[in-house]
Amino acid sequence: MGRQEILSRLAQRNGRRIVLLVLDGVGDLRTDAQPRTALDEARTPNLDRLASRSSLGRLVPAGTGITPGSGPGHLALFGYEPTSPETDIGRGVLEALGLGLDIAPGTVVARGNFATVDGEGLLTDRRAGRLPGAEGRRICARLASRIEAAGDALGDVAGNGIEVEVHPGEAYRFVLLFRPRAGTPPLGAELADTDPQRLGVAVPPVQAAGDAGEAAARGTAARIAPAVAALQAELRDEERANSFLLRGFSKLPALPGVGELHRLRAAALAGYPLYRGVAKVCGMEIVDCGGSFGQVLDRLEERWDDFDYFFLHVKGTDMAGEDGDLAAKVAAIESVDALLPRLLDLGPDVLAITGDHSTPAPMEAHSWHPVPLLLRSENCFVDECSRFTEVEASRGAIGTIPASDLMGLLLANAGKLAKFGA
Amino acid sequence: MGRQEILSRLAQRNGRRIVLLVLDGVGDLRTDAQPRTALDEARTPNLDRLASRSSLGRLVPAGTGITPGSGPGHLALFGYEPTSPETDIGRGVLEALGLGLDIAPGTVVARGNFATVDGEGLLTDRRAGRLPGAEGRRICARLASRIEAAGDALGDVAGNGIEVEVHPGEAYRFVLLFRPRAGTPPLGAELADTDPQRLGVAVPPVQAAGDAGEAAARGTAARIAPAVAALQAELRDEERANSFLLRGFSKLPALPGVGELHRLRAAALAGYPLYRGVAKVCGMEIVDCGGSFGQVLDRLEERWDDFDYFFLHVKGTDMAGEDGDLAAKVAAIESVDALLPRLLDLGPDVLAITGDHSTPAPMEAHSWHPVPLLLRSENCFVDECSRFTEVEASRGAIGTIPASDLMGLLLANAGKLAKFGA
Numbered sequence: 001m002g003r004q005e006i007l008s009r010l011a012q013r014n015g016r017r018i019v020l021l022v023l024d025g026v027g028d029l030r031t032d033a034q035p036r037t038a039l040d041e042a043r044t045p046n047l048d049r050l051a052s053r054s055s056l057g058r059l060v061p062a063g064t065g066i067t068p069g070s071g072p073g074h075l076a077l078f079g080y081e082p083t084s085p086e087t088d089i090g091r092g093v094l095e096a097l098g099l100g101l102d103i104a105p106g107t108v109v110a111r112g113n114f115a116t117v118d119g120e121g122l123l124t125d126r127r128a129g130r131l132p133g134a135e136g137r138r139i140c141a142r143l144a145s146r147i148e149a150a151g152d153a154l155g156d157v158a159g160n161g162i163e164v165e166v167h168p169g170e171a172y173r174f175v176l177l178f179r180p181r182a183g184t185p186p187l188g189a190e191l192a193d194t195d196p197q198r199l200g201v202a203v204p205p206v207q208a209a210g211d212a213g214e215a216a217a218r219g220t221a222a223r224i225a226p227a228v229a230a231l232q233a234e235l236r237d238e239e240r241a242n243s244f245l246l247r248g249f250s251k252l253p254a255l256p257g258v259g260e261l262h263r264l265r266a267a268a269l270a271g272y273p274l275y276r277g278v279a280k281v282c283g284m285e286i287v288d289c290g291g292s293f294g295q296v297l298d299r300l301e302e303r304w305d306d307f308d309y310f311f312l313h314v315k316g317t318d319m320a321g322e323d324g325d326l327a328a329k330v331a332a333i334e335s336v337d338a339l340l341p342r343l344l345d346l347g348p349d350v351l352a353i354t355g356d357h358s359t360p361a362p363m364e365a366h367s368w369h370p371v372p373l374l375l376r377s378e379n380c381f382v383d384e385c386s387r388f389t390e391v392e393a394s395r396g397a398i399g400t401i402p403a404s405d406l407m408g409l410l411l412a413n414a415g416k417l418a419k420f421g422a
Numbered sequence: 423m424g425r426q427e428i429l430s431r432l433a434q435r436n437g438r439r440i441v442l443l444v445l446d447g448v449g450d451l452r453t454d455a456q457p458r459t460a461l462d463e464a465r466t467p468n469l470d471r472l473a474s475r476s477s478l479g480r481l482v483p484a485g486t487g488i489t490p491g492s493g494p495g496h497l498a499l500f501g502y503e504p505t506s507p508e509t510d511i512g513r514g515v516l517e518a519l520g521l522g523l524d525i526a527p528g529t530v531v532a533r534g535n536f537a538t539v540d541g542e543g544l545l546t547d548r549r550a551g552r553l554p555g556a557e558g559r560r561i562c563a564r565l566a567s568r569i570e571a572a573g574d575a576l577g578d579v580a581g582n583g584i585e586v587e588v589h590p591g592e593a594y595r596f597v598l599l600f601r602p603r604a605g606t607p608p609l610g611a612e613l614a615d616t617d618p619q620r621l622g623v624a625v626p627p628v629q630a631a632g633d634a635g636e637a638a639a640r641g642t643a644a645r646i647a648p649a650v651a652a653l654q655a656e657l658r659d660e661e662r663a664n665s666f667l668l669r670g671f672s673k674l675p676a677l678p679g680v681g682e683l684h685r686l687r688a689a690a691l692a693g694y695p696l697y698r699g700v701a702k703v704c705g706m707e708i709v710d711c712g713g714s715f716g717q718v719l720d721r722l723e724e725r726w727d728d729f730d731y732f733f734l735h736v737k738g739t740d741m742a743g744e745d746g747d748l749a750a751k752v753a754a755i756e757s758v759d760a761l762l763p764r765l766l767d768l769g770p771d772v773l774a775i776t777g778d779h780s781t782p783a784p785m786e787a788h789s790w791h792p793v794p795l796l797l798r799s800e801n802c803f804v805d806e807c808s809r810f811t812e813v814e815a816s817r818g819a820i821g822t823i824p825a826s827d828l829m830g831l832l833l834a835n836a837g838k839l840a841k842f843g844a
Contacts, residue, residue, distance in 0.1 A: 382457070399480070399816065399822040401486055405485075405486040408488065409487040409790075412489065420490050421493045
């Protein structure tokens with residue numbers, strides 16, 4: 001019996017509220033060049049006071065040495081095994097969620113790069129000279145007009161066609177959505193990237209993935225390829241973006257939601273679309289809010305009575321880490337600390353503060369390092385840690401556990417799990 | 423290859439003796455209201471001295487956040503994966519083991535509640551007004567007479583009947599045993615509870631579990647239902663206990679014993695029937711003894727030459743925890759400490775002291791928190807821990823490991839495991 005199944009069998013509702021506050025990328029490093037982490041450096045009187053009444057520990061996001069993206073990082077915090085095939089959120093879908101698009105189940109999504117080909121159709125630039133965003137938006141608008149003008153006819157194959165949608169992303173990136181028309185068979189996502197990953201070769205058509213491809217995937221490829229070819233043809237007279245590459249064909253994973261699994265009424269309060277999107281995939285209700293912790297708290301206070309599980313997301317820590325800006329990361333942590341009393345005043349029965357992964361400033365990127373965790377509840381073991389830092393957390397009562405174990409720990413602390421066996 | 427299979431392949435006999443001393447529910451909490459645990463508070467000169475020559479660590483009974491019952495808690499300590507379906511000890515069987523009944527393989531056991539129905543047979547009290555024990559015993563005796571009077575005829579269906587036995591439990595509870603008569607097919611245990619879990623409805627007959635039920639389960643239901651109906655009818659003129667509900671139909675799990683798995687001659691010295699029962703399911707020989715640690719030691723000394731693995735059980739720590747009585751828990755620990763020299767004088771080659779789960783006094787219940795472990799052997803790593811407490815154990819050389827890993831660690835320390843691979 002898998003852990004999720006066990007938790008699911010033991011789930012019991014009660015009135016207690018759980019708050020999971022994710023400081024994105026909060027974990028950092030002590031290195032030769034940076035002897036203290038952002039959490040070491042930050043002045044955090046409120047977090048310190050809370051830490052001295054809490055259990056500390058560390059979460060391993062996706063396995064020792066594995067650096068997770070934001071998708072798996074959050075899936076693990078929400079109780080899903082992030083490296084299982086069932087929880088795989090494809091790159092196309094993740095990109096679309098990051099753009100705030102509402103993807104229906106059954107829609108196939110691909111991430112696109114505008115690219116440049118020469119007169120013979122051979123690839124000369126896989127990113128079209130890193131096209132600026134305005135150009136990318138103009139070209140997307142051109143593709144959208146082409147789609148609209150074509151109506152049902154865009155690459156339609158014997159009436160078995162598809163609906164296509166294009167959405168601009170950052171710079172040279174965009175997203176294509178493919179939906180089966182009403183009454184046509186569903187689409188599969190087992191399609192190969194059309195990015196040959198090298199120059200001097202032609203851009204291949206959309207094809208089924210794998211050596212031969214399953215019959216269903218070949219059927220999907222046959223329906224999508226003509227529409228993609230028609231859009232490619234539309235760009236032939238563009239100077240730089242006269243072609244494009246597609247990667248990460250994918251559909252929404254069919255995950256059981258946290259409501260179904262754990263009998264939670266769960267809300268996500270996140271300023272950035274990607275995190276809202278991942279939360280939605282996990283069955284949470286999205287509460288619109290701005291990106292600052294203050295704005296998150298405004299909405300939390302308003303909706304406190306409506307849910308018993310709240311996922312709060314703070315982006316500033318990760319952004320500062322990605323920029324390699326330790327001072328900005330310290331400031332992001334201190335601004336959370338300053339507002340922490342507002343969260344505590346609500347009286348959450350269980351409060352966890354952690355990250356979805358580390359984003360150490362010296363690395364300017366996500367990393368594999370364990371992330372500090374603070375857990376406060378009536379029945380947490382109050383250990384001897386007096387600050388919320390990486391080093392203190394490594395000595396805490398919770399120990400170092402997989403991030404996907406956190407959900408069970410939160411439920412246990414909230415009294416939402418019955419005893420296992422007699 | 424599963425861990426148990428690996429251990430089993432590596433098993434080698436030698437003359438060394440392992441003692442596993444389980445202080446039931448010994449783990450406790452530091453909380454706002456209870457800043458020190460029972461182990462923190464207890465004066466334990468002998469345990470302290472032992473701790474300073476031992477490895478400490480922590481055991482997670484059944485997975486992070488999962489609170490185990492006594493069955494899974496002990497199965498894990500004996501080396502079984504406690505959340506696997508194969509090790510599931512059903513509630514009927516566990517209740518029977520707790521009453522000290524000797525259950526043969528193939529016997530189906532159900533846990534019963536005496537209940538009250540109105541003139542139309544609709545349930546008005548699921549516990550018959552929480553009937554006192556004397557009444558429960560009287561009614562069980564009445565049912566036993568009915569069974570005896572019926573002889574082979576009790577609910578017999580075309581000679582394909584069963585033998586029935588009734589045993590009183592605490593208050594309104596009892597146990598029914600169903601055995602196939604010699605020469606009849608085996609009985610299955612996939613039977614639905616006859617407890618509708620609400621009032622105002624009729625008590626259903628015994629039926630196969632699941633939507634339709636497998637043919638074998640329907641066959642079992644058809645053989646058991648008439649006997650149960652006959653016993654229900656016998657009680658019709660009782661004032662309060664004029665009906666009963668059955669739950670947790672189950673058979674003994676068919677576990678390979680620790681002798682077979684690990685080439686151990688294993689003995690269980692436990693004062694309470696439940697723990698003896700679980701040990702017996704795991705193939706241990708039961709050594710009768712009283713419930714005090716002194717009585718356990720008396721028998722241990724007598725039987726020291728007969729076995730190479732001894733499971734010793736102390737109940738007082740758990741009882742005090744369940745009562746929320748920190749002082750009693752401290753006293754229970756101190757009384758073990760006082761007698762510890764007798765155990766050490768026997769010279770066990772490997773000695774582990776731990777719990778099957780935590781029973782924190784502030785919670786008055788089992789909990790999910792990791793349990794401290796002390797392990798002493800010639801080749802244990804003597805770490806820097808100087809006391810057997812939760813906090814010291816969290817810093818010990820063994821780290822925090824699944825409880826089901828303990829058996830392998832004990833065997834290794836006893837030199838009873840060959841090298842894996844060349």
